[in-house]
Structures are given as C-alpha cells and as structure tokens.
Amino acid sequence: MKRWVWLGLLGGAVACTKVPERPPVETEDVCPGTEEMSLPTRSQSSLDAEDGSESVLITFRPRVSASAMASTDAFAEDARRVGAHVSHRFPRINTIAANVTPEARAALANNPDVLRVEPNRPVHAFGMPSLSPSLWQGALPPNTRGSTGEYTDGLKAVQAPQVWDANGDGELDVGAPSGTNIKVCIIDSGWDSRHPELAAAYIGGKDFLDGDDEPLDQGKVDGVLQWGGGHGMHTAATIAAQLGAGAHVRPGEEPNGVAGVAPTVSLLVARVLNVNGDGNTANVIAAIDWCVSQGANIASLSLGSVADSDAEKLAFEKAQEAGVLAIAATGNRGTNETSYPAGYDTVIAVGAVDSNSAWAPFSQYGDFVSLVGPGVGVLSATIVGGAPYGDVQAAGTRYASEPLEYTAVGVYTGKMVYCGLGERVSSCGQGATCDGFVALVDRGGGILFQEKARNAIRAGAKAIIIGNNTTEGGGGFTLTDPAEYWVPTTAVTLASTNTLKGLAGQDVTVDVSGLDYLRQSGTSMATPHVAGVAALAWSACPALTNVQLRAVLQESAHDLGDTGKDQKFGYGLVQAKAAVDLAKLRCPSPAP
Structure with missing residues (x-):
C-alpha cells in the first residue's frame, strides 16, 4: 500500500497516527529533458541580515x-x-x-x-491575486465614448454613471464631473504600462523598491524578472479606467473592457509592494510624502498592517495638513481588528460589501470603519495576459474550465489520455508518448496538483485537464510553485470529467490564454471605489478642503446595517450622485 507525505489539497491535511517506513523509491522512465524542467528552483536569500541587524x-x-x-x-x-x-x-x-x-x-x-x-514593520496588499516594456510618456486625451457594457456592478452600485452619463448612452456628458484635474495617487504594487485602460490617466510615478521613476509591477523571483499579480493595476483601473479602451476580455464579455469610477482623473502611481504583495513602512511613508510633493489630492492605499506605527501616523497627519485625502482598506481577516493606515484618524477606512450591499464576511470591522464599497467579485484591469482563461474542446463540444494558478499559457491539440489519479509517471499508461498528449487527471488521492502535473509532464503531456471529483465546480486550484516548468493546465467540473473520460483516445484541444481583466475580492477592491467617488465629488467643487470632502462622503453615504454609523458599514455605502450633489450645495464658490 502506497503512503504519501501530502495527505490533502489546498491546505487541508489528513492526520496520521503512524507513518510506516517508506518503501524503496522505484525508478520510472521519464521523457528526455522533463526531469530537469520540472525540478523546482528555490531562492536561498533571506530577509535577515547576516550580522543580525x-x-x-x-x-x-x-x-x-x-x-x-x-x-x-x-x-x-x-x-x-x-x-x-x-x-x-x-x-x-x-x-x-x-x-x-x-x-x-x-x-x-x-x-x-x-x-x-x-x-x-512589513505591510501587505489586502486581496492579492496569484500570477522592460516601455513606460508611457505623457498623457493622452481621455476617451469620452464607450459602451454601457463597461459599467461594472460596482460602478453602478456607487452611482458613478449617474454622475457622468445621466442619459445612459455610453458617453461622458459634457460638463459633468468625471474627475478632471483631480490627482489620485495609488500606493500599491505598481502598474502595467502596456494596458490601454490607463494610458490617458497616467501622469507619473515612482518605484520605491527599485529607486527609479518606472513603477512597473515587476520584480525578480529567483533571479528571473516576472510580472506581479496586478494588485495595483486592478485598484488603479477601478478608479481611472477610461471609456472605450478595451483589451483582451473573456469571450462574451464587453469588448471595451471596464470604465473607472472617475474616468478622467490624473493618475500618480507609487510602487511600494513587491510582486508577492509585500512591502514595509518606510516605503509607505516615502510614498505618501512623494504623493504630497506631486500635488496629489487623494491617496488610495489597498494595503496595511495590523500593527500601528507612530512614524507612519505622523506622516499621514502631515499629508492631511498638506490637503491630501487619504483612503485605505480595513483588511481581510473578517475580525474586529484595526488595520493601519486605515485606523489612523486622518485616514478614511473602507470596508467591503457584496453585490447585494451585504457585509462581506472577510471585511475587518470596528469603530474605525468609515465607509464601505463594492469588494466582492469586482471586475477590473490586471497585468496584460495575467488572468488565464481556459477552454477545452472535444468532439465539437466546448467545456467550461478554470485554469490552475501558475499554469502556462498556450494552445495544444493532441490525443487525450486518461491518467487516473496521476500518482506516478506510469499512471498515463501505454497511451502516453513523449511526442505529446493531453492528460486527463482525476482530483483526489491525497496528492497535490503539482505532483499530478509533474508526473503527467514527465510522461510527455503537453497539456493537462484536472477533473473535479465533487459537484462544487471546476476550479480554485493551484500548481503551488510559480518557479517550476508547467504546461497549460485547466480544471473541469465533475459532469464534464465523466463525459471526457468517454472520449479518451480522441483529439482534444486545451486553450489557456491570458486575459487582461480579472475579478477579485477584498477590501482592496472596495477602497478605490471610495477614492473614485471622492474624485468625482472634488471635481464637482475643487474649492472644498479635504476635511470638508470627507464629511460630504460620509453624510451622503447610503446607510446600511444599524441606523447611523456602525462597526461593519461605518456611515454606509459611498454614493457618487449624492456626494456630487452635496458637494455642489456646500461649495464655497460657484461649482463648475
């Protein structure tokens, strides 16, 4: 009877009371070259200095x-x-x-x-996804025409189209507030200059990790330059994506991509998080100082720590004195626990709600919460090609699938071979060939997906289909290690798995392509909705101070939960139309 070190998937482990001695490891025949390709590479670097500093x-x-x-x-x-x-x-x-x-x-x-x-102290992105181009020089005129299909559920939930497209024709209304002349500074993981959604908005940036003026979401992992997960790109596009600037979308979705809450803002990008979503306090302080020096009106931070910092607190106090409105995420632990910088009095703390305006269970709560925004399944731009989409075709039928995290991107057509649980290279049987095939592998057996994939690749597979063994769906799986060599790998539902098993031996096409838009959840996604609404209200009355604008946002919010301010919703769901109307009413000089 075989024994396996890993007895569970995706963090679920099965406890054993006794582990017998392992039998001798059997040598298996593998396809030439695949043994070396599938060996993981590990970095020996450490965050601790040798001298203990x-x-x-x-x-x-x-x-x-x-x-x-x-x-x-x-x-x-x-x-x-x-x-x-x-x-x-x-x-x-x-x-x-x-x-x-x-x-x-x-x-x-x-x-x-x-x-x-x-x-x-370390800081981290709140809601990080898994996954030298030229930097755009100078801003383009923003597009004013697009499609109402770009209006995401989150956009509509905060009333943004009601402000700048009141007649619903997919065009910006002449003279309507849309963020023009308001500078929003994104302090996050950087951006992707190749993506068309932000080409008109971007006016400058600073990389506090690399020490240059190109804040690309890139970094070296084990010596290899890689794009990050797109956390900063996602938050920035939620605010500033312009109409009619679509990139590569999922089949059947709006070809123009998405629109931002304030599509004509000026965007400043400060990179303080690495490709893993990690950073430190010093760079956050340096970034908020830089935002102030660049004349930013709003700073949006979808990051933080559960520990406070006196120096960071003082930095945000100085930013407020300089006229900046700082907005930060509450965090995703789902606990009554304060995160910082959201927890400082000078910062608007943003929690998350779902599409039904119900509190998101992951959203941290407490007296520090000021407002909430849409934060569940938010569609926005990501790194170009950074959101894999899977398509399986067999015998003239398409099967919905979901790529595994860290999969390779590509298209392969070949004979499908059923490999059972994929516990050995030989599991794929006589049908496997080093010339290539599509491996259909069952989920389960106490074997990690990466082990199943390694065995199939060593047997010659050029693409892999993971068949689910429950009715819960076809995805949410990972290959665990981004540093390994993988082939296009995608997962299908239990029903599709049973059908595909009957087609073993026939040609099957596996297509894993990279999309430029991604749905994500987290208070990270809620925060830029609030920052975008703040930009709309401020562009309706630039004469308001940051303190006055904060009052406008809070007083115009849609009250949720208990009457008045409460620990889960703060003052409620931010509302653009109501905020713009109130800003105009309180404008100390005639609003434009």
Whole structure:
C-alpha cells in the first residue's frame, strides 16, 4: 500500500497516527529533458541580515534653530556614528529609516535626542491575486465614448454613471464631473504600462523598491524578472479606467473592457509592494510624502498592517495638513481588528460589501470603519495576459474550465489520455508518448496538483485537464510553485470529467490564454471605489478642503446595517450622485 507525505489539497491535511517506513523509491522512465524542467528552483536569500541587524524607523526630537532637512541630516550622522546604515530620510516627520545591529539600537535608545525607535514593520496588499516594456510618456486625451457594457456592478452600485452619463448612452456628458484635474495617487504594487485602460490617466510615478521613476509591477523571483499579480493595476483601473479602451476580455464579455469610477482623473502611481504583495513602512511613508510633493489630492492605499506605527501616523497627519485625502482598506481577516493606515484618524477606512450591499464576511470591522464599497467579485484591469482563461474542446463540444494558478499559457491539440489519479509517471499508461498528449487527471488521492502535473509532464503531456471529483465546480486550484516548468493546465467540473473520460483516445484541444481583466475580492477592491467617488465629488467643487470632502462622503453615504454609523458599514455605502450633489450645495464658490 502506497503512503504519501501530502495527505490533502489546498491546505487541508489528513492526520496520521503512524507513518510506516517508506518503501524503496522505484525508478520510472521519464521523457528526455522533463526531469530537469520540472525540478523546482528555490531562492536561498533571506530577509535577515547576516550580522543580525534589523530595519527600524528612528524618530528624533526636533532641533531648535535648524531646518527640517538640516536636522534630519544631523540625525542621520548621529545614527551612522553608532553603526546604523541609513536608507531613508523623512524631514517632515524628523525620522530616518536604517538597518541597525542590536548594539546600535541600544546606543540609539540611550541617546536623549531620540524620541523612539520602532520596527520598520512589513505591510501587505489586502486581496492579492496569484500570477522592460516601455513606460508611457505623457498623457493622452481621455476617451469620452464607450459602451454601457463597461459599467461594472460596482460602478453602478456607487452611482458613478449617474454622475457622468445621466442619459445612459455610453458617453461622458459634457460638463459633468468625471474627475478632471483631480490627482489620485495609488500606493500599491505598481502598474502595467502596456494596458490601454490607463494610458490617458497616467501622469507619473515612482518605484520605491527599485529607486527609479518606472513603477512597473515587476520584480525578480529567483533571479528571473516576472510580472506581479496586478494588485495595483486592478485598484488603479477601478478608479481611472477610461471609456472605450478595451483589451483582451473573456469571450462574451464587453469588448471595451471596464470604465473607472472617475474616468478622467490624473493618475500618480507609487510602487511600494513587491510582486508577492509585500512591502514595509518606510516605503509607505516615502510614498505618501512623494504623493504630497506631486500635488496629489487623494491617496488610495489597498494595503496595511495590523500593527500601528507612530512614524507612519505622523506622516499621514502631515499629508492631511498638506490637503491630501487619504483612503485605505480595513483588511481581510473578517475580525474586529484595526488595520493601519486605515485606523489612523486622518485616514478614511473602507470596508467591503457584496453585490447585494451585504457585509462581506472577510471585511475587518470596528469603530474605525468609515465607509464601505463594492469588494466582492469586482471586475477590473490586471497585468496584460495575467488572468488565464481556459477552454477545452472535444468532439465539437466546448467545456467550461478554470485554469490552475501558475499554469502556462498556450494552445495544444493532441490525443487525450486518461491518467487516473496521476500518482506516478506510469499512471498515463501505454497511451502516453513523449511526442505529446493531453492528460486527463482525476482530483483526489491525497496528492497535490503539482505532483499530478509533474508526473503527467514527465510522461510527455503537453497539456493537462484536472477533473473535479465533487459537484462544487471546476476550479480554485493551484500548481503551488510559480518557479517550476508547467504546461497549460485547466480544471473541469465533475459532469464534464465523466463525459471526457468517454472520449479518451480522441483529439482534444486545451486553450489557456491570458486575459487582461480579472475579478477579485477584498477590501482592496472596495477602497478605490471610495477614492473614485471622492474624485468625482472634488471635481464637482475643487474649492472644498479635504476635511470638508470627507464629511460630504460620509453624510451622503447610503446607510446600511444599524441606523447611523456602525462597526461593519461605518456611515454606509459611498454614493457618487449624492456626494456630487452635496458637494455642489456646500461649495464655497460657484461649482463648475
């Protein structure tokens, strides 16, 4: 009887009371070259420095008769003298970021000029999906004509088309507020300059990871340059995607793509998250400072940490004093737990609701919640080709399928071979050939999908179909490791699996192509809906202050849950038409 180390799928493991000794490993014949291709590559890099140093934020007491810059330079020199390696200076908040050894940290703590030393805590994207082009130089005139098919459920839920397309003809109404002259700064994972949805909106960016002015959602993984998951692209397009600028969409969906809540805003992009959706406090502080320096009106942050930071809090206070309206996600733990920067008083904290305006169970809640926005199954732009779409065709029939996470993209037609559970290379039997075939593999058996795929590939498979063994659907599966060599791999429902088994031996086509739009869920997706509505209301009355605009958004929201402000919905679901009307009513000068 075979024993397997992994006894479960997608995190579900079966406990064993006794694990017997493993039998000798049998040697199997594999197709030439496939053994090397399917070996995973691992990075030996570590976030911990060899000398035991840690990254910290050091805040000093202001020095009398010295400018903020001069004081910060002096502080940095003080830190260097005790062995700190300074990486960032933040004159506005008398803070520097540095790597320090335990000895250096102790010396700084004893310095009477040091107010505090705190960790440069990690921050993460809220709602991260799984997965050197030229950067666009200069903005194009925005499109004013498209299709009402671009109006997503989220867009309609926040009333955006009612503001700039009141007659519903798919065109921007002349003179209607649509975000013009409002600068929105996205602090996230960067963007994809190849995507047409943001070509007219983008006016500049900064990459705080690579230290350049090209904030592309790209980075090296095990030495290989890869595109990220598109988190920043998705949030940016929710705000700024323009009409009629479609890219590659799923068959049957609107060819013009999607429209943003405020389709004529000016977009600034600050990249602080790597391709895995991870970042740190110092870069968030640097990014909000940069947004201020670029004249941003609104900062949208779909990221955070459950720990607060005094330095970060001060940075957002300074941003508010400079006139910026900061908006951030509450987080996706579904708990009564405050995340930051959403939890600071100077930031609008955004939770998520579904298409029925019901509270999303993943949305963090508490007294800090200000507003909610659509955050379940939100359709928006992603990295070009970053949303795989699967299509299986056999005997003239198409079968709906869902690609596995990290699948290769491509089209292959070949004889289909049934490989059972795929527990061995030999599972595909005599039908397998190194010249290529389509492997049909059952889900289950306590074997990870990546093991099934490796065995099929070693047997010669050029494409793989995973057959579900339950009625729950055909997807949500992963190949686990993005660094391995994979072939187009997609999953079908139980009903389709049973039909396809009867077609073994016939030619089957597996087509996994990359789409440019993706549905995602999270408070990350809700946050840009609120930022977009803020841009619409502000463009209706630019004379409003950021504090006045926040009041407009909260007072015009659609109350949900308990009457008045509550822990799950805050003041309610943000409403563009109501917010624009209230902004015009309160405008201290005639609204445009």
